[in-house]
Amino acid sequence: MLLQKYHENKEALMQIGKEALAESRRLGLPLSAKDLENERKNRAEHEHEERVPTLMRQ
Numbered sequence: 001m002l003l004q005k006y007h008e009n010k011e012a013l014m015q016i017g018k019e020a021l022a023e024s025r026r027l028g029l030p031l032s033a034k035d036l037e038n039e040r041k042n043r044a045e046h047e048h049e050e051r052v053p054t055l056m057r058q
Contacts, residue, residue, distance in 0.1 A: 014042070 021039060024031055 018042075 017038075021031065021035060024035075
């Protein structure tokens with residue numbers, strides 16, 4: 001139960017971060033190097049997940 005809540009909260013916080021980055025870009029605010037690095041890592045992970053066949057993820 002706690003592990004499930006942890007994953008839900010982690011996903012929610014990641015979504016909030018993505019929205020904050022998008023809003024910063026929209027407003028023309030500078031992004032930190034750490035934000036850009038985290039964004040690159042998230043994109044790479046997401047692209048890797050898309051390439052892994054569904055059967056392997058189960």
